[in-house]
């Protein structure tokens with residue numbers, strides 16, 4: 001067997017960036033978000049990089065994995081990733097997963113860490129083979145352009161807090177100002193969508209719901225659909241509507257939306273998979289999820305019950321290779337593939353782009369990305385761009401990105417300074433509503 005490069009060093013670098021006061025069922029986004037970079041060096045001197053959500057658990061897991069990764073040959077990628085998934089290691093690092101404040105995304109789960117290691121190894125392997133990562137995944141590269149949607153949020157008024165939210169500045173594109181200002185009503189959200197579309201050319205939009213009462217969010221969807229008649233608009237209340245409410249609300253917009261994301265969840269002794277199956281049967285509206293089909297076992301139950309049409313296979317939850325396997329399964333079984341997102345930097349932007357480029361078939365729905373909220377805070381020299389609602393895959397080996405270590409260092413320094421390293425959207429929310437506490441069954445503002 002011939003040799004492949006050996007991983008000589010693994011660095012784990014926690015980083016932080018700025019965010020707007022975006023509302024969701026978990027509360028209000030903090031003024032800072034955190035991520036972790038995995039930076040691998042190989043014996044040829046190449047650098048490979050991956051990004052994961054920034055919980056302390058994931059950080060600890062990555063640091064503990066260093067001895068398992070250093071010294072490995074790149075050709076052992078598959079067996080190394082499998083070993084990192086072993087139950088023994090997993091159990092040691094997922095103890096706190098029940099305490100998370102944003103239950104819809106599981107940022108503390110170990111698989112986020114494994115995914116970042118896999119991405120960095122794929123990056124190195126691609127550079128060694130002189131191939132883009134998309135060529136190393138599943139069926140290989142299927143497309144050069146990956147469509148993404150405009151991910152809209154209601155935005156709370158940051159001036160009601162003493163947190164370090166950025167004020168935004170006038171003089172550049174409107175989007176860069178508006179994304180920092182309160183947008184609590186329908187008109188403001190439509191205005192946000194207009195600015196985002198003007199800058200990024202989005203063809204489609206998703207509204208993060210679970211904030212106002214459901215009726216108001218449906219009115220917002222209608223207003224967006226009226227303003228952008230060609231767009232595919234959807235809404236994601238993160239399962240906070242009851243089944244009954246979800247059916248009533250869904251029926252109002254069934255002619256306007258291509259799908260609804262996690263309209264309802266577990267209630268009255270029924271699981272989220274059961275209520276989503278009932279929702280689908282009652283409304284005939286396709287269902288997307290990032291809440292009840294995030295691993296093979298969950299996906300199997302969701303499909304057996306006919307609960308979903310669109311698994312949003314986030315490569316950070318699944319790893320890039322497994323997310324492409326989900327895409328292949330969708331293609332073969334007549335499902336639609338999509339991709340969930342959290343706040344992220346430009347390394348994750350590259351990861352989702354290669355995933356989208358390798359997803360086979362026509363039924364790939366535009367991917368979620370939070371990049372529009374972070375655009376301008378780069379860690380790589382040339383972040384991929386969203387143009388006409390698409391991200392173009394560069395003609396470069398590996399992930400096709402190069403870290404800018406000065407930017408990484410600044411972002412790491414910011415991480416060191418901030419008090420809250422783990423996501424907790426209740427903190428900001430408590431400035432708006434005294435003693436606010438998470439309740440997955442009540443829209444954020446209804447207290």
Ligand SMILES: O=C([O-])C(=O)C[C@H](O)[C@@H](O)C(=O)[O-]
Pocket residue numbers: 022023024025102104105208236238290340341342343
């Ligand atoms: O589709 C989703 O459920 C998400 O994007 C989850 C995220 O946590 C989103 O709610 C957010 O960023 O607030």
Ligand SMILES: [Mg+2]
Pocket residue numbers: 236238261262289290291340
């Ligand atoms: Mg969702």
